[in-house]
Amino acid sequence: MATIDANKPDLPAAGAKSHPLYWKNRGFAHHFRNADEQFDACKLGMWLFLTTEVLLFAGIFCAYAIFRMLYPEAWTAGSHHLDWRFGGLNTIVLLISSWTVASGVRSAQLGNNAALIRNLLITLVCAALFVFIKLYFEYIPKLSMGKAPGTFFSYPYAHDPHEPLWWSVYYIGTGIHALHVFIGAGLLTWVLVRAIKYEAYGPTEYTMVETSALYWHLVDLVWIFLFPLLYLIH
Amino acid sequence: MEHSIDDVHTPNPDFDPTDPHGHGHGHHGHHIISARTLMTILLILLFFTVLTVALSRGEVWIQDTFHVILPQWLNVIIAMSIATVKAVLVCAYFMGLRFDKALNSIIMLICVAAVICFLFFTSIDLGNRGAVSQLRATVPTPGGTGYGLDRTYDGISTAASPRISTSGQPITEFRRNEKLAQLAMTEAAKHGRTEPNEADVAAGEAEFWRYYYNDYVKKGKHPHRHEHDEQNLFESLGFAHHDTNVIEPVDRPDLDAVSASSPNFSYRRTGITPHLLDDGSSHDAHGDAHAPSANESHDATPAETDPDH
Amino acid sequence: MTTVDTTHELDHHDEGSYLTPKYGAMGTVWDWMTTVDHKKIGVMYLFAVLFMFFLGGVAALAVRLELLEPVRIAADGSITGQLFGGDGEAIATGNQVYNRLFTLHGAIMVFMFIVPSVPASLGNFFLPLMLGAKDVAFPRLNLFSWYIYVSGSIFGIASIVLGGVDTGWTFYTPYSTTTDADHWRVLLMVLAAFVLGFSSILTGLNFIVTTHKLRAPGMGWFDMPLFIWAIYATSIIQVLATPVIGITLLLLIFERLFKVGIFDPGLGGDPVLYQHFFWFYSHPVVYVMILPGMGIISELLSVHCRKQIFGYRAIAFSSLGIAAVSFIVWGHHMFTAMGELASTIFSALTFLVAIPTAIKVFNWIATLYKGSIAINTPMLYALSFLFLFSIGGLTGLPLGALATDLHLHDSYFVVAHFHYVMMGGTVIAFIGGIHHWWPKMFGRMYNEKAGMLGCVLVFIGFNLTFMTQFFLGTQGMPRRYASYVDEFQFLHSLSTYGSWFLLAGFLTHLFNFIHSLVAGPKAPPNPWGGLTVEWETESPPIEHNFHHEVLVKHGPYDFDTVVPPHCDERDFPLPPQDQVRAH
Structure with missing residues (x-):
């Protein structure tokens, strides 16, 4: 879709309210019967996409389950290298971001653009905080001690011969989750930019807000399971 | 959902007599979850987060204090039950499945069923190798022998990982x-x-x-x-x-x-x-x-x- | 009676066919490259998958040629019967080339041809048309998925051009993690399969949403053509199973690049876990390959014998049943790798697949009963399908039974079995479907006699090629070997001669299609007297599919009561209406 620059002089002088991307003026694609049908289709599509994401993570959870079943000692020993306090903090950060993004959808539904922008900003700050905690307090110190996956493993004080496998599952699981954090944050940034620039979302047009929010909730859902599985083993 | 004639007389702001099933509503017809509900759900989720950590710590405390070893499945069952409750809450309220079309919930349930099949049947195999005959039981060298890690190949090296010879050790x-x-x-x-x-x-x-x-x-x-x-x-x-x-x-x-x-x-x-x-x-x-x-x-x-x- | 309701006139009367070039040469190319029209995307997919079929076919012919005679070393040390590597070179070199050839045959045919074949080409073109929709739900996503397919295929071809891979199409560890380590070829091929998976997911997702949301008014779930049911079931599998191959191949890439150890016993991992991961995707995907073929056969049989399909709901639900069962039977690919308990459970579950499949076959045969069977290319292909697919399906039973499978495992019996299902099933149905819908897609008729000749050649060639392999397999010929003992030479050479018949058959079709595009007679809108919605529109369809908004008033197979649209009643006479049973 061609994006239209709100600052172009050839637009009507009435300002943002008459802008084609302003939510009141949004139409729907020609092959749908009405905007509602389009909204439902987009949402259905997003839910289907979320199922694919869940099954993607199912592979990691499966590897986790199998190796935990085969090598429980390695998993216990490996988990002791993780600090539940950072994991718990990150859980809280993500839960709050999930709440703000849900509130953001609500703001869009109510037509409160300022609240939408506020909520999205808080969500993005939470996303940044999550990544920061993950990197600064978890990945970097651990990697510098040699607690790394597979052949990169160089930590001399391992308790169990399968600890490198634990680290493989840990880094792949949290790494792919972190990738999803970035994708979700990217989507929300896109929504935020359009909300700020065009007031693009309102009671009759908030598909993009809703679907991006669904994606962000998925990031939270995955972490809800990853957190106890990785941090709370004993 | 059937609306009786009484519904029309009752001033119900959400009800449109021309469209009793609500299919043709505009977006204003979509359920808007109240801020209060969202806040409550957040608090419940935070409570469960604290609970799951507390129970995990509690198990450790019990082991330390009473010098017992709790079985691993206890930890898994407790943690996964709480996580499932949290996930259901997120799906139902934050993601709005409770107020949404049933189809989206069905999709999610089918997806969960597929995940369960995946985990269940894979575990059946890898958890029961020797169940029938010891012939198939795996007796792996713990941590592996490092075989193949030191393979050297002629030509250009593109292997990103360190190439180490562990001489048969894990x-x-x-x-x-x-x-x-x-x-x-x-x-x-x-x-x-x-x-x-x-x-x-x-x-x-x-x-x-x-x-x-x-x-x-x-x-x-x-x-x-x-x-x-x-x-x-x-x-x-x-x-x-x-x-x-x-x-x-x-x-x-x-x-x-x-x-x-x-x-x-x-x-x-x-x-x-x-x-x-x-x-x-x-x-x-x-x-x-x-x-x-x-x-x-x-x-x-x-x-x-x-x-x- | 007509299905078109003229109450809602749309402004599409002046529109030309979707094939009409609207701009200059470069403009037309650009128009096709950026189109979001499902028909153009479908046609592009059609040519792309047929090209891939050609590539994979060349590799298959080369494999068969190598097996024409066994590699023999004479007393004086000279080597005969070795196609690759030549006399002077070592046998090992020739074997390596052979390994690469069958790998690229498998990888191309599975990932680039057969998985996207029917859904992405015919499905893309006809799913919205059959639903009476103007497009798929997410047209831009559709185009995006096409470009993902193209880039995935480029990765795959790049891998081949750089020398090919010898891991087998299944990328089993440790073959895939240890061979070819000084090159990027394995990585490229794995990356290709990974990327192609995304294309598959997005196509499936698009189709599910389209089926749910864009059915024409009046079309309930049980008014949909059975092709749509099949594509719908296929799409469910694509959406649910493909992400698992995504993560599997991602783990494989990590394994290869960083040696993370999950599938590497040298680091404590488990290579059988890879097989579980792989088959959790690749078994359901077997039904991604066959289900659309079954859907095509439902259409072909009922239209070309002008009879209400027998057991509509049974066929529709058996498609969903196959999709559901597909997720719990993957273990039968790895009986020799698993423990007995899991093998027994998977073996028992495997037989569940036979139920919905047999339901379909019985219903198709019952549909033929007392129908007015037209002998034309689509019908011949449909009949070939019934014959070949039944053999393929029935030979699956000894492979699903634990005791016999341990004997037949990794033998030519397996090769013959899955070729009877994949090629005798899907490819046959695909080519039949192309003939059936060719007039609609391109607005030209093909030459019926040439088509039937091609079909007969393909049928003979196919059976000659693969029937022999059943016997080879039961006698102990293992798969994936470049040579064999002398006793097998007769059957092997028969098989190779069969592959030449196959080539002749496909070339006949190719020239027939080219001739049709260049000089074929113009096709009427409804040459076969079909009742599904795509026959309402012109041949080829206009840009927005229909002149009017479609309102469906009859079922897709009511041949007893409805005169087909655009058809003369004299050509397709209705039976006396007092003899028609109410459906």
């Missing part, structure tokens, strides 16, 4: 021996020797433990926070945990209780260095010769495990 043991060799070299250098002798090796080992125990565990750098684990660990290795300098094997038949904490598929917890307490020449390169299996103890004395000594 990588953990290889890294440990690397560190021990390095410490022994340091000791030798202190005495002006280029090759470490037995005393240097012993001193290196002592340094290894001293660093690990004093500088690492005691100062809290090591996140191994379970008191009983540390004790068991060190005692199983032959360290009286009050005096790290006395290296003396401790006969602890009750340590079987530690092994009992794991399911059948596990082998005994070996502690840090299985053969560290053997006599000086015991760091042989053939780690797989000592491959501990499910029924084999490697905390036993060298004479029991290795007739060569």
Whole structure:
């Protein structure tokens, strides 16, 4: 879709309210019967996409389950290298971001653009905080001690011969989750930019807000399971 | 959903008499979850987060206080139940499934069913290898033998990972021996020797433990926070945990209780260095010769495990 | 009676066919490259998958040529019967080339041809048309998925151009993690399969949403053509199973690049776990390959014998049943790798697949009963399908039974079985479907006699090629070997001669299609008297599919009561209406 620059002089002088991307003026694609049908289709599509994401993570959870079943000692020993306090903090950060993004959808539904922008900003700050905690307090110190996956493993004080496998599952699981954090944050940034620039979302047009929010909730859902599985083993 | 004629008379702002089933509503017809509900759900989720951590800590506390080993499935069941409740709450309210079309919920349920199939049938196989006949039972070398890690290929190297020769040892043991060799070299250098002798090796080992125990565990750098684990660990290795300098094997038949904490598929917890307490020449390169299996103890004395000594 | 309701006139009367070039040469190319029209995307997919079929076919012919005679070493040391490597070179070199050839045959045919074949080409073109929709739900996503397919295929071809891979199409560890380590070829091929998976997911997702949301007014779930049911079931599998191959191949890439150890026993991992991961995707994907073929056969049989399909709901639900069962039977690919308990359970579950499949076959045969069977290319292909697919399906039973499978495992019996299902099933149905819908897609008729000749050649060639392999397999010929003992030479050479018949058959079709595009007679809107919605519109369809908004008033197979749109009643006479049973 061609994006239209709100600052172009050839637009009507009435300002943002008459802008084609302003939510009141949004139409729907020609092959749908009405905007509602389009909204439902987009949402259905997003839910289907979320199922694919869940099954993607199912592979990691499966590897986790199998190796935990085969090598429980390695998993216990490996988990002791993780600090539940950072994991718990990150859980809280993500839960709050999930709440703000849900509130953001609500703001869009109510037509409160300022609240939408506020909520999205808080969500993005939470996303940044999550990544920061993950990197600064978890990945970097651990990697510098040699607690790394597979052949990169160089930590001399391992308790169990399968600890490198634990680290493989840990880094792949949290790494792919972190990738999803970035994708979700990217989507929300896109929504935020359009909300700020065009007031693009309102009671009759908030598909993009809703679907991006669904994606962000998925990031939270995955972490809800990853957190106890990785941090709370004993 | 059937609307009786009374509904029309009742001033119901959401009800459109021309469209009793609500299909043709505009977006204003979509359910807007109240801020109060969202806040409540957030608080419940935070509560459950605290709860799951607290229960996990509680289990640790019970193990420490009463000197019992709780089975692993307890931890898994509790943690996964709470996580499932949290996930359902997020799906139902934050993601709006409760107020949404049933189709989206059905999709999610089908997806969960597929995930369960995946995990269930894979575990059936990998968890029951020897269930019918021992022929199919896997007796892996713990941690692997490192076979193939040192493969060298002609031509350009594109392998991003380090290429290491572990001489048949698992990588953990290889890294440990690397560190021990390095410490022994340091000791030798202190005495002006280029090759470490037995005393240097012993001193290196002592340094290894001293660093690990004093500088690492005691100062809290090591996140191994379970008191009983540390004790068991060190005692199983032959360290009286009050005096790290006395290296003396401790006969602890009750340590079987530690092994009992794991399911059948596990082998005994070996502690840090299985053969560290053997006599000086015991760091042989053939780690797989000592491959501990499910029924084999490697905390036993060298004479029991290795007739060569 | 007509299905078109003229109450809602749309402004599409002046529109030309979707094939009409609207701009200059470069403009037309650009128009096709950026189109979001499902028909153009479908046609692009059609040519792309047929090209891939050609590539994979060349590799298959080369494999068969190598097997024409066994490699023999004479007393003087000279080597005969070795196609690759030549006399002077070592046998090992020739074997390596052979390994690469069958791998690229498998990888191309599975990932680039057969998985996207029917859904992405015919499905893309006809799913919206059959639903009476103007497009798929997410047209831009559709185009995006096409470009993902193209880039995935480029990765795959790059891998081949750089020398090919010898891991087998399944990328089993440790073959895939240890061979070819000084090149990027394995990585490229794995990356290709990974990327192609995304294309598959997005196509499936698009189709599910389209089926749910864009059915024309009046079309309930049980008014949909059975092709749509089949594509719908296929799409469910694509959406649910493909992400698992995504993570599997991602783990494989990590394994290869960083040696993370999950599938590497050298680091404590488990290579059988890879097989579980792989088959959790690749078994359901077997039904991604066959289900659309079954859907095509439902259409072909009922239209070309002018009879209400027998057991509509049974066929529709058996498609969903196959999709559901597909997720719990993957273990039968790895009986020799698993423990007995899991093998027994998977073996028992495997037989569940036979139920919905047999339901379909019985219903198709019952549809033929007392129908007015037209002998034309689509019908011949449909009949070939019934014959070949039944053999393929029935030979699957000894492979699903634990005791016999341990004997037949990794033998030519397996090769013959899955070729009877994949090629005798899907490819046959695909080519039949192309003939059936060719007039609609391109507005030209093909030459019926040439089509039937091609079909007969393909049928003979196919049976000659693969029937022999059943016997080879039961006698102990293992798969994936470049040579064999002398006793097998007769059957092997028969098989190779069969592959030449196959080539002749496909070339006949190719020239027939080219001739049709260049000089074929113009096709009427409804040459076969079909009742599904795509026959309402012109041949080829206009840009927005229909002149009017479609309102569906009859079922897709009511041949007893409805005169087909655009058809004369004299050509397609209705039976006396007092003899028609109410459906």
